[in-house]
Amino acid sequence: VASHRDLKIVTHDGQQYATNPVKDWHEVDLALLQFTSNQKYEVATLANYPQGLEDRLAFVTGWPDFKKATAATMDSNRHFSAGFLLGWASSINAVAQDRSLTVGKGLVYTNITDSGMSGGPVLDTQGRIIGIHSATEGVQGDQPSPLPERTEQEPKLNIGFSLGIPIRTFLVKIKQENNIKLNLKEEASLPQQLTAAEQDAIVSASLDLKEPGSNADHNDWLNYGNKLWRLRRYEDAQKALEKATGIKPDFYEAWYAHGKALMGLQQYQDAVKSFQKVHEYQPGASEQVLRNRWLDFEFFAWREQGDALYFLGEYEKALQALDKAISLRPNQDYILYNWRATVLNELGRYPEALDEGNKAIALNPNNVESYVRQAQTRSLINDYPGAIADLDKALKHQPDLAVAFAYRGIYSSKTKDFSRERAIADLNQAVSLEPYNALFYAVRGLFYASIENRQKFTEDFAQALRLRPDNPEIYSALGDAYSLLGNAKGAIENYTKAMELAPELAYQFYTKRGQVRFDQKDTQEAIKDFTEAIRLNPNYVEAYLRRGTAYAQLKDSLKAIEDLDQAVRLQSDNSWVYVWRGDVYFILKEKEKAIKDYDTAIKLTPQLAYLYYNLRGDRRYEREDYDGA
Numbered sequence: 181v182a183s184h185r186d187l188k189i190v191t192h193d194g195q196q197y198a199t200n201p202v203k204d205w206h207e208v209d210l211a212l213l214q215f216t217s218n219q220k221y222e223v224a225t226l227a228n229y230p231q232g233l234e235d236r237l238a239f240v241t242g243w244p245d246f247k248k249a250t251a252a253t254m255d256s257n258r259h260f261s262a263g264f265l266l267g268w269a270s271s272i273n274a275v276a277q278d279r280s281l282t283v284g285k286g287l288v289y290t291n292i293t294d295s296g297m298s299g300g301p302v303l304d305t306q307g308r309i310i311g312i313h314s315a316t317e318g319v320q321g322d323q324p325s326p327l328p329e330r331t332e333q334e335p336k337l338n339i340g341f342s343l344g345i346p347i348r349t350f351l352v353k354i355k356q357e358n359n360i361k362l363n364l365k366e367e368a369s370l371p372q373q374l375t376a377a378e379q380d381a382i383v384s385a386s387l388d389l390k391e392p393g394s395n396a397d398h399n400d401w402l403n404y405g406n407k408l409w410r411l412r413r414y415e416d417a418q419k420a421l422e423k424a425t426g427i428k429p430d431f432y433e434a435w436y437a438h439g440k441a442l443m444g445l446q447q448y449q450d451a452v453k454s455f456q457k458v459h460e461y462q463p464g465a466s467e468q469v470l471r472n473r474w475l476d477f478e479f480f481a482w483r484e485q486g487d488a489l490y491f492l493g494e495y496e497k498a499l500q501a502l503d504k505a506i507s508l509r510p511n512q513d514y515i516l517y518n519w520r521a522t523v524l525n526e527l528g529r530y531p532e533a534l535d536e537g538n539k540a541i542a543l544n545p546n547n548v549e550s551y552v553r554q555a556q557t558r559s560l561i562n563d564y565p566g567a568i569a570d571l572d573k574a575l576k577h578q579p580d581l582a583v584a585f586a587y588r589g590i591y592s593s594k595t596k597d598f599s600r601e602r603a604i605a606d607l608n609q610a611v612s613l614e615p616y617n618a619l620f621y622a623v624r625g626l627f628y629a630s631i632e633n634r635q636k637f638t639e640d641f642a643q644a645l646r647l648r649p650d651n652p653e654i655y656s657a658l659g660d661a662y663s664l665l666g667n668a669k670g671a672i673e674n675y676t677k678a679m680e681l682a683p684e685l686a687y688q689f690y691t692k693r694g695q696v697r698f699d700q701k702d703t704q705e706a707i708k709d710f711t712e713a714i715r716l717n718p719n720y721v722e723a724y725l726r727r728g729t730a731y732a733q734l735k736d737s738l739k740a741i742e743d744l745d746q747a748v749r750l751q752s753d754n755s756w757v758y759v760w761r762g763d764v765y766f767i768l769k770e771k772e773k774a775i776k777d778y779d780t781a782i783k784l785t786p787q788l789a790y791l792y793y794n795l796r797g798d799r800r801y802e803r804e805d806y807d808g809a
Contacts, residue, residue: 187201187213197216212354225366227304227366227367228368230578231265232268232616234614236305238289239260240289241259241300241301242300242313244297246296261293262386263292269549271287275341276340276483278514280326285344287346292410292411295336298314299312309347312344314343315342317340339402339433339437341410342410373616383411389411401424405423405438409444414444418445421437430461436477439452439454485501493719496527499524511543514550517539518540520536521540525557525560528751531786541554567587568588571584582610582613589606590627618648619654621644622654623657624640626660629662651681655678656675659678662674671696675693686712687720690710691720691723693709694726694730706726707727724746724747725744732764744764755782755785756781758784759781762776762781
């Protein structure tokens with residue numbers, strides 16, 4: 181459209197019509213065309229509802245370049261692909277770079293698409309248009325990702341997801357045009373919820389994958405491996421990509437994709453090794469075009485390496501990897517700064533995390549996820565008014581953002597001017613916007629437990645488990661709720677169930693279960709749970725803190741201080757760690773050391789000085805230092 185070429189509309193009955201461009205929104209890669217016909221054509225229904233947190237089944241259709249659409253082949257040459265539309269937050273964090281979400285692109289999906297399909301519809305399970313297919317992540321010659329899926333000029337390597345423009349973007353744009361009046365069919369209702377098994381069956385039924393033949397080269401195996409990866413057949417993808425690297429050992433593009441497949445298998449240590457291969461196989465300085473392409477993958481690899489190290493709990497190394505990525509593209513990829521903030525939160529370096537969040541917002545002030553993340557960081561330092569202000573900003577950009585309502589409801593319940601009605605209204609709004617999202621029922625159920633509304637608590641968790649009966653997060657939240665209600669047996673049973681469902685996260689659930697046992701004065705059993713958590717994850721600071729406190733209660737000062745010192749070694753910039761050790765010193769009656777740890781906490785996180793001063797004052801009062809208190 182922008183090139184003013186003569187364009188034709190081909191309708192489903194094979195008729196061709198000349199077009200008249202009406203409006204071009206080049207900044208979001210959309211245009212409105214008009215054509216005249218004496219035939220009656222059905223108008224498509226546009227789905228105007230929020231994307232949601234959970235993945236949903238979606239379809240993409242169009243005519244690839246190798247299957248030209250003619251009147252005779254209109255139906256037989258149509259490509260129709262089923263796949264998963266990634267949820268709101270996972271889509272932002274799953275793309276190879278922030279550039280995948282520029283020029284209007286906001287939908288990320290696993291559907292297999294081909295060149296020539298750009299402009300085709302993205303449909304929900306009720307056949308309503310939710311987006312326009314635009315591009316795919318990959319490389320083609322010296323053209324960087326993402327690649328528009330228009331006419332293919334040379335071989336293309338698909339490495340990543342397909343990308344589309346939300347139909348809501350078009351609806352916003354058209355409403356801003358006072359001189360354009362359209363009779364659009366819009367629906368705001370969510371599509372029917374399908375079970376995970378039903379969705380998998382539909383995607384599998386749409387497949388027509390053929391393994392490359394005996395003459396296949398390394399590129400063929402890479403593209404085949406990426407298709408398998410998109411379909412979440414990670415083991416098969418791993419094998420296909422190893423065929424590619426077997427043919428061409430220095431095929432760094434395939435090593436990157438191999439690392440992504442291992443990430444899908446949660447084999448993070450092996451994934452790091454594959455990403456390292458990208459760094460090793462760099463072209464010579466004289467091969468400028470190839471070197472530019474390698475630099476893109478060098479950036480992608482450091483980015484993903486940071487993510488893998490984060491999941492391994494190696495937070496300092498994760499920061500180093502993310503810093504490497506940022507050094508290649510400074511002040512560009514806002515997602516990386518959000519990731520750095522998340523890692524810094526794990527290390528307890530909250531002021532630095534807030535700074536990184538501010539950088540992300542400055543780079544892309546329209547991205548609502550950054551405000552939600554910033555709110556989460558503020559909650560970790562008990563700045564609930566600040567967190568609510570961030571969520572208000574997110575809702576200003578996207579008024580139907582369910583997760584912002586959910587967090588705002590929880591955070592408002594922790595403020596001085598807490599209004600039960602206001603908190604419930606926000607939590608109800610989150611459920612209303614995403615009635616199929618089990619986690620929002622769990623969050624609301626947890627709130628009801630905190631105010632001892634047992635009937636509502638029971639109803640919400642029953643619905644959460646009906647929607648996601650095998651979700652470990654639901655069982656963990658249910659354990660938290662039972663703990664709030666003083667039901668130790670119920671808490672222990674649900675943390676144990678969460679361990680069974682997610683053994684890779686068992687260290688967290690052992691720690692929670694241990695705390696319940698500690699609260700029940702079953703200190704020896706609590707120590708066993710904390711010890712198992714540490715065995716599973718030797719870098720998990722919270723388990724050391726809680727086990728150290730348990731040892732202190734048993735008057736085992738040597739073991740108590742050993743655990744707290746280890747926590748400080750692991751997170752020497754985490755103010756909360758010093759608070760915990762200060763508390764343990766008081767239990768052990770080493771009051772001067774306790775006061776010193778509180779002073780350190782105040783220096784590390786001045787935003788929490790009021791809280792630490794109160795804690796320090798309480799401890800001085802306990803030792804009858806009334807002037808100091």
